[in-house]
Amino acid sequence: MANLFEGQAVPGQGSSNQMQIGSIERLFLNSAVQMENGSTDAPKISTEINRVRQSVANYTETETYKHTLNICQSRERLILHCHGYPGTGKSEIVRKLAKEFPFNLGNNNSLFVKWHIECGDCKHDIMSELQELVKLMHKQFLLPAGCPYQEIIDSLEREVAAPLVDALQKAGIPVLVVLEDVPNKHYKLVSDFLRLVNESQSSVLHVYLAMRKKSSIFEENELKKMINYHNVPVPGFSKKEGMAYLVNGTVDEEEYKYAEKIYNRFSGNPLGLRSAKGFCEKSRINFEDYMEWIEDDDQGMYELEAETISEYGDQAMHIFQAITLPFRPSEDADEKAKLLWNVLCCLSFLHYGRVPRFVIEQFCQHLREEKVRKVRLRNKTDAGLLISKMSDYQLCSVTNEDDVNFHEVVLHAFRVIVSQNADDQQRRLVQTLHVMAGVVTKDMRKGPVIKKMNAVTTHLQALLKRADPLISRKDNLMTTMILSHLHEVLGAIMIRLPQYSDMCEKYLKESKDIIWNVVTQLAEPATNCTNLLNVGNSNSVESVAQRVVKLCYEAGRKLEPGFVTKYQTTITVLRNGEELNFLENKANNKQKFSQFRKLLNGSQSLSQELISLLRESGVFLEEDVEQRVFFAARLASVLHSQSRVVLYTDKPQQIARPNYEWYSTLAHNISFYCRRTHRVGLLSEYLTIMGGTVPILLKCEKHAEQRLDMLENAKRKCEDVLEDRTNVFEEDLHENGLIQEAKGTGHSRILVLRYLVRIYAKIIKLRPNPEQKERGKQYCQQLFELAKENLGKWSISNLSLIYCAKFYCACGEFTTAVDMFSTFFSMTSSSQSHNVYSWAVYNLSRSVLAGGLQMYQQDAIQRCRNVLNSNEIISSDLNIRLTNTLHDLQNL
Known part of the structure; x- marks a missing residue:
């Protein structure tokens, strides 16, 4: 099987006399530009880009491979199109060729670019990946001097490839782009790119296509005129x-x-x-x-x-x-063989690339029929057995983290077996949905959880894509609500991932629509309330919220007894350690909670018996109470997630802000009326302030006076929450019936303080005031101490140290600001979050410049250089800012 591990960018190691003329000219031009700007530094040395998937370790060089190798070795400009059925070796051929590139072409140039875009299914997006290539080439000084790289990125957004191909030619180094499984999306961009590559006249420029079908992007008559296009069928072994x-x-x-x-x-x-x-x-x-x-x-x-x-x-x-x-178990097979078969049948509904080991372990836990004492240990051993067996039969490759890459045909084979019986297919698909619902969570305050949720994104996409046409939402209310949960979590994960920014809202809207359709059908089947939640509703947000809570209550009353409990057993994620300790501290009945802990260690899943013990402990709402607010809580949660899209969107703020404010305000009011009407405090009442209204206000720019009013409004909200003036936290807050961290917890406090410090910094800049400054310093000191205590525990802590330093910069106390940045750098590694680290370097440098602090000049210069010369990618905007800041520092 092809190994799908990604290669890393490696610094070029050749000597300067091996470079082509274009490379030498670029170095001198870079040097000239720096000298013109007053820099006496040595010119920046370009480094190669090598992002290709590794080829299979013991690859058998077939006649087809040797034929394609001869073609590649003899042509400076080439579009190689390998096609054939899955499993015939297309990917292995192009990856092996990519490893050998640039052969003997390009005068043995020590610099080159290799860029692999795997488009199939839910993988890379061609447009965004080509834009990333441009950014990285600019960052590593591989574009021609003075090349307007931002214009190239903008042209790709318009699906115009001419500026990109022109820059690749003028770069003066060999360039290879590998495209696997090219989709119909961005057809115009791909066809324009390939057409221009065919017409290119200078430099070594190769494009390798690996596709199933012989028919390509162009018509047959155009292909005959493309002199650099070569079509190679890949039938497999002779x-x-x-x-x-x-x-x-x-x-x-x-x-x-x-x-x-x-x-x-x-x-x-x-x-x-x-x-x-x-x-x-x-x-x-x-x-x-x-x-x-x-x-x-x-x-x-x-x-x-x-x-x-x-x-x-x-x-x-x-x-x-x-x-x-x-893997097919016989009638007399043991439980282990049956378990492995059932797990593989369920995994077949996921994406074939990089299935995380923790996901496989979760399936082992939920599909195991026999009872075992040490559940988590057995999860590991059963998952290990499955991975070893698949690997032994050469049906997968295994990463260093024990994640599994299948060939797509492998999972398809199991999926076809399952599809032979419609009832069996439905049963296994529902099983897969339920297991994945117990894997995922929106609670991404901690770095390891963020990493895990990012890893399941493509698998959730694939699962929901396969589930939508097969699952009837009318027949199975439980599975319908599980689908809503999965759509919401996927949308919430995608909010943070730039490559999915245009998709997250689709999943969140679908989640909301699923819930609302259920509510309206259960509560008032004869009444049309479809548009009640829509932005632009003529009714006030308070009246809409009241109506929603009433309808949700009516719908909840019609749920079957035990429905809410069963739902909670499926979607509740309880982690050992801090989370259970928090619940134990909140428990009214410690003895019952001890019983819960003991049973949990040997339980196959969060059973109804365990939920009952949590209720008796006082940390879960009773079934009848939860039923009253069940649908309202779900809607408030999704609406809050929708409101956060604006914090990461590129839409014009004057258009975006009212829509997302509506979502946030409606979620807050739904929560408020649940507390007032049903005496249940929902976590979203707190989250919609600290994670919704306040950051939305800070995100959206206004004129100075309007901005001051908005900042004062946000400040009041934060101080009300911090000092609990609104009595929101008199009772414990719940999400899905379970008490969640809110009042008095360190994370909640650090979140509120962070916003307050940011707000005071902005107010002081707009209207300096000694009283405001002193109040802000008090909050800043509290935040600084709390952030230091929790570094490595919460991802928000690192950012909080930076905001503390920025506050003192806003106050004009630059030496104190630099001292705080020094604390950040002494406690934070660039490998933890390169973007956060780079942003801290930029802000440190601006503080040094603003204060004229020459004693810190060299340290700031070195840090800027380290970031700019790193192989890690940062945003183009931050790259430009750091480049300009470095120039300013050198002239300080």
């Missing part, structure tokens, strides 16, 4: 190659005959042959036994839909059979 792979030595005539049958069965498909050979080796049987086994197999492998056969070729049913055969 008979000679396939037999050499299977036999690998001398065998008797009878065994050779059965090896031929295996080759013919898979038509030379490497994945099929690898599966067959792996099965024989692991089972210690010969090829004759193998053929007898699969010919007797009665698992319905011959009843595949026509679409599958056309996609994978005539040998599809045989390949699928070979892949799944080692």
Whole structure:
């Protein structure tokens, strides 16, 4: 199988006399520009870019590979289009070629660019990946001097490739772009890019395409005119190659005959042959036994839909059979074999790339039938067994973190098996939705949790894409609400990820629509309330919230007894350690909570018995109370998530702000009326202030006077929360019935203080006032101490130290500001969050400049250089700011 691990950018190691003329000219031009700006520093040295997936370790060089290698070695401009059925080795060929690039082309230039874009399914977006390439080439001094790289990025946004191709040619170094599984999205950009590459006249410029279909982006008559385009079918192993792979030595005539049958069965498909050979080796049987086994197999492998056969070729049913055969449990199979089969069937609904080990462990836990004492330990051993077995049969590659990369055909094979029986397909899909609901969470205050949630993004996308056409939302209310939960969490994760910024709102809207459709159908089927939640509603937000809470209450009354409890057992994520300790401290009945802890350690899942113990402990709402606010709490949660999109959006703020303020205010009022009407405090009542209204106010710019009014308003909200003047926190706050951290907790306090320090800094800049400054310093000191205590615990702590330093800069106390930055740098590594670290360097440098602090000049200069010369990518805006700041520092 192809290894999908990403290569890293590596500094160029060649000497300067090996560079092409273009590279030497660029270095001198960079030097000239620096001298013109008053810099006496040595010129920046360009470094290569090498982001390609690794090829398979023991790759068999086929005749097809050797043919393509000859083509690549002989052409400076090339579009190589490899096509064939999945599993025939297209990806392995282009990755192997990419490893060898630039061959002997480009006068042995020590500098080059290799950029791999894997578009298939939910992976890379071509437009954004080409924009990232431009940013990185600019950062590593590989673009021509004076090249307007921002204009190139903007032109790509308009799906115009000419400025990019022009810059790649003028760079004077070999450039390779690999495109796998090119989708229809951005068709105009891709066709424009390839057409211009074909017409390019100078430099070494290669594009390798790996696609399933022979038909490409262009019509046949245009292809005939493209002199640099080469079409290469990839059929797999020839008979000679396939037999050499299977036999690998001398065998008797009878065994050779059965090896031929295996080759013919898979038509030379490497994945099929690898599966067959792996099965024989692991089972210690010969090829004759193998053929007898699969010919007797009665698992319905011959009843595949026509679409599958056309996609994978005539040998599809045989390949699928070979892949799944080692894992299919017999009637008398043990529990372990059945568990592995069930887990693989469920995993087939996820994305095939990099399935995290913790996800596999969760499936092992929930699908295990027998009871075990040490659940978490068994999760690890069962997951390890599955990974080892898949790896032994060469059906996956395993990362250093024990995450698993499958070939897409492998999971498709299991998915096809499941689809043979509609009821079985529905059952397994629902199982997968429920297990994933217990994996994901919106609570991303801590770095490790953020990393885990980012890792499941593509898997949630793939799962929801497959679930939508198959799950009837009318027949299964529980699964419908699970779907809403998964849509919300996926949207909340995507908010923070730039590559998904245009998709997060779609998932959040879908989540909200699912809930509201359920509410209106249960509460008032005859009344049309579809548009009640829409922005621009003529009613006041308070009246809308009251109506929503009333309808949600009516809908909740019609839920079956035990529904809410069952929902909670599915979606509640309880982590050992701090989270359980917090709940134990809140528990009214410590004895019941101790019973809960003891049972949890050996429980397959969060059972109804465990929920009952949490209720008896006083940390969960009773079923009838939770039922009153169930739908209202879900709506408030999603609306709050929707409001946060504005904090990361590029939409014009004057357009965006009213919409997102509406979401935040409505969520807050729904929570308020739940407390007033049903005496249940919801966490969203707090979150909509600290995570909604206040940051939205800070995000949106206004004229000075209007801005002061907004800042004073935000300050009052924060101080009210901090001092609990509104009595919001008289009762514990709940989310999904469970007490969550709010009043008096360190994270809540640090969040409020951070906003207050930011607000006071902005007010002081607009209207200096000794009283305001003194009050701000008190908050700043509290924040500084609290942030220092919790570095490494909460991701917000690092940012808080920076805001403390920025506050003193706003006060004009630059030496104190620099001291605080020094504390940040002494306690924070650039590897923890490069963007945060780089932003801190920029703000430190501006403080040094603003205060004219020459004693800190060299330290600031060095830090700027380290960031700018790093291989880590930062935003183009921050890159420009740091570059300009470095120039200013050198002239201080």
